[in-house]
Amino acid sequence: MSTTAKSETQLQNCARILVKCPDRPGIVAVLSSFLHKHDANIIESSQYSSDPENGTFFIRIEYHCEQLVRKRDEMEREFASIAAEHQMEYSFHYRAIRQRAAIYVSKETHCLMELLWEWQNGDLEMDIAVVISNAEAARPIVESLGIPFYYIPANKDIREQVEQQQIRLMEEYKVDILILARYMQILTPNFVSHFENRIINIHHSFLPAFIGADPYTRAFNRGVKLIGATSHYVTNDLDEGPIIEQDVERVDHRADVQTLKKIGRKIERRVLANAVKWHLENRIIVEENKTIVFH
Amino acid sequence: MSTTAKSETQLQNCARILVKCPDRPGIVAVLSSFLHKHDANIIESSQYSSDPENGTFFIRIEYHCEQLVRKRDEMEREFASIAAEHQMEYSFHYRAIRQRAAIYVSKETHCLMELLWEWQNGDLEMDIAVVISNAEAARPIVESLGIPFYYIPANKDIREQVEQQQIRLMEEYKVDILILARYMQILTPNFVSHFENRIINIHHSFLPAFIGADPYTRAFNRGVKLIGATSHYVTNDLDEGPIIEQDVERVDHRADVQTLKKIGRKIERRVLANAVKWHLENRIIVEENKTIVFH
């Protein structure tokens, strides 16, 4: 059997379970015994408790299990009663089932390019189902990779009808995750509610500094010595959603707004790519407008 | 002659000139010809123009000149007419004349400790004239180094009378620069106006995020992935003065407020120490609520 084929089979047998429940002794024992009973081997495990006394407990377990495809329905059924007993919220995620992404982009394509690059390298566990843009700039590169590209002009006057078209496309393409790769359009509460904790945005500032429009100009005017970017889940409060990842670069008085934008593009690229990667690997749990990220 | 003595003589012969003027061709030629005429050798030179066309020009030149003590009055007199001709604002700074600092501190002494440490290492070109605190915590270490220490209780009810006492002390000790090393008291416009661009504060956030009180708690609540500190000159707009230096550290969901404060202390220490160092080396020019920092 070739290495690749073997590796594909291994992926078929890999899964993750995310659990959230009241913190009390024995939770790890319950979970690990359940997995052991089904001959699953724990590959990676990360946990967090909001408070050792009466807090909430979160855990992500990645496991490997021979014949997983055959066994998983039974495992899920059995787990349902365990979960009920311990008041667990939980979800299973199978590596064999790749998430389907829609990437939204404007004429600024640097974040899209980075995502395509990482995706081609095999670093992003997703299929790119569709790219949607209010500009034509990205069409050639997107279509050259065989990915459907839709040009949908957007502005605030036609927002609702545009969003209805987009929602239909998301359904048609069975999209799991929406990535706003510098899309630069505000979304309505209706749209956001369709995709709770599944829309990832990149904001071009170190939030909560410079919420809203034109952050680089405002950073320039304030004379900051570091500029940043923030990737977060989109909620109905502009730039107030749960932060997934942030990073910064050093700048000095010589940097004008154009230079800040150039430097900023490098930060935006890597911050968004990291956030998407962790989302796809089911490393993120959203809790009370904050994220737990199990690196 | 011993190395140290020689080095002291060399310092006697070192100076810096800061110039701000309308940008037009020939400024560097004027300045360098002036220095050359007086047999001064340029050691370091840094310049910045806000705009090549009709902008403002800034330059910092560090020079070495034999017999500087004897020659400097004459040089300054001669330069006055050059400056008038080219509409220059300028200042001369002699390394032989060390700035005198007052350090203001509360019961949180980590920034003070770092400054004392750097100062003992010879990395800060200043004399510490006096330490002022609204707590007794720092007294032993300060007095053990032979530095006068004043305990002056402070709160918002007695602010004005406290500040009058402090202003008198600043005059008595001939203080050039005030360093607020986590002093945590708001200053009145009257106090600030006595020391324009000479009060350096450390704010425990990455400004303009989390202006005002309790930034670590607010950073925790927002779920940021980096925390920071900002050193700035104090103006009458709280936390809005010209930023000198900023830095950040990475944190994650496991960090509670106490942990953020601990990590923050390390950032505060180094950010304040850098800002003070650059101020003392005359590397900073304040222009329209921003700083030019010639590294």
Next chain:
Amino acid sequence: MSTTAKSETQLQNCARILVKCPDRPGIVAVLSSFLHKHDANIIESSQYSSDPENGTFFIRIEYHCEQLVRKRDEMEREFASIAAEHQMEYSFHYRAIRQRAAIYVSKETHCLMELLWEWQNGDLEMDIAVVISNAEAARPIVESLGIPFYYIPANKDIREQVEQQQIRLMEEYKVDILILARYMQILTPNFVSHFENRIINIHHSFLPAFIGADPYTRAFNRGVKLIGATSHYVTNDLDEGPIIEQDVERVDHRADVQTLKKIGRKIERRVLANAVKWHLENRIIVEENKTIVFH
């Protein structure tokens, strides 16, 4: 009960277990069931497998257990048979039992100062049993904190007799961990063998670059653009022991050797302090001349 007292009691009930064993399904279930049976709550858990198939499995579990002092002997007895069954190497560590440290220092005291600072802040879980130096520079600060200080001149001609004296002191002071805070003396294999994986050194370069003497001069001559420091366990191969932590700072062509040393001191301080902290928190497992560090 006061907060502090309560917190002390909590510490009494906190422990960590480190386990290394052949990787096979069910290990986590065995460990977590054992802890659950004794009403211990898992606070933090980190694991690593060198290879999912036939690799070695490592886990660090931090747990809280009421009445731990009363129960721990029984728990350890019971665990011994579990361990035997699964071929586990393991160790229990109780937070109530603080490790006793000896700090070795030369006339360069910056790393010692940082350790004292962190220790006074409560960030290092250790008692400083004794400080040993081949210079008198650190005596005043060490003795002012009530810590015994021994001046023991050292050089390569008297190495063995000096080490015999030091070994006696380590025994007299019941020392668990030796911290070489820029001690700058080579240790003999005999000395090292007394304290396997318990001597932590700070080397003033980014190893494996610039092994041996005078790394800053060699970094200067090579024209590197970053300088670093490395903390590692001491073995008999000079600067070849398991690396615990490394960090770097950016430098440029203007930095002479003195400047590199100054910048380097800041890196050394934080790198050594981090390494010591993680060692004390039992976060480090040494495996085949490398470290697993459970952050």
Next chain:
Amino acid sequence: MSTTAKSETQLQNCARILVKCPDRPGIVAVLSSFLHKHDANIIESSQYSSDPENGTFFIRIEYHCEQLVRKRDEMEREFASIAAEHQMEYSFHYRAIRQRAAIYVSKETHCLMELLWEWQNGDLEMDIAVVISNAEAARPIVESLGIPFYYIPANKDIREQVEQQQIRLMEEYKVDILILARYMQILTPNFVSHFENRIINIHHSFLPAFIGADPYTRAFNRGVKLIGATSHYVTNDLDEGPIIEQDVERVDHRADVQTLKKIGRKIERRVLANAVKWHLENRIIVEENKTIVFH
């Protein structure tokens, strides 16, 4: 006149002069007076002295001068006698004359992709004259941008004949700078001597650690906690040429060799792109196997 056209004219009038000479008072005055006499405005100026007493002085001046195309021959003639008088080595560089680059690449295309990206953004002042590769992987993207692509198989047995073909191509395409973007072939002294200080390589380690082949495997085996990349000019001593830029990323025990390579690619991309950018902007002076980089 359109903005772009105007901007093109401005570039026509921009130039840089690099000077190296014995350090003595008056050099800056000579240079700035020369420029002022020709109505040139200094836009940026950076200088460095290896030693204030009897050292070597280096300066880079960027200037703007109306009608530069018409005036530059006369200026250069006049400057020749000034240079002779002050023992200056110097070079003029005109922004209107873009450097012509050849990029050498293997089947690993990530560094090439980053260069193409920066180049398309207008961040690299060069024309890409030709891409040469010992693999076909890069052909589609290179040719889609209208850049000539040559597939030249290379290995150590046919090194000399391959290099002769390459030298002919460099001449045919009038190449100024050779960029080895992970080319992974050793060059002969004959080849190197044709392009002194004009071949920029990216080495996939933090030099001088891990000189030579397979640095990521060796970094893995040593258990380093940071991995790096180094861009340097190529000399006849393998990986010993003057370092231009270095950077690192943090890794931990979980990273296997494949993961190190993935992380490393991100470092390599940005380190090489920075080095090339600074070379093209004439910011680098090589002096005794080290670089002065005027940022």
